Amino acid sequence: MRSILLNHWYHHRGQLTVYLRLLDVPVPAVYGNSADENPLA
Numbered sequence: 001m002r003s004i005l006l007n008h009w010y011h012h013r014g015q016l017t018v019y020l021r022l023l024d025v026p027v028p029a030v031y032g033n034s035a036d037e038n039p040l041a
Contacts, residue, residue, distance in 0.1 A: 020027050026036040 017027050029037060
């Protein structure tokens, strides 16, 4: 049950990043570094 719930949560987190990209909102680092972040900062 725990695995199913976590996978479902990860799925919606992925959907959120897609919607943010479509709205031209900088995507936070969810799975590590994001292309929208400055690597030198």
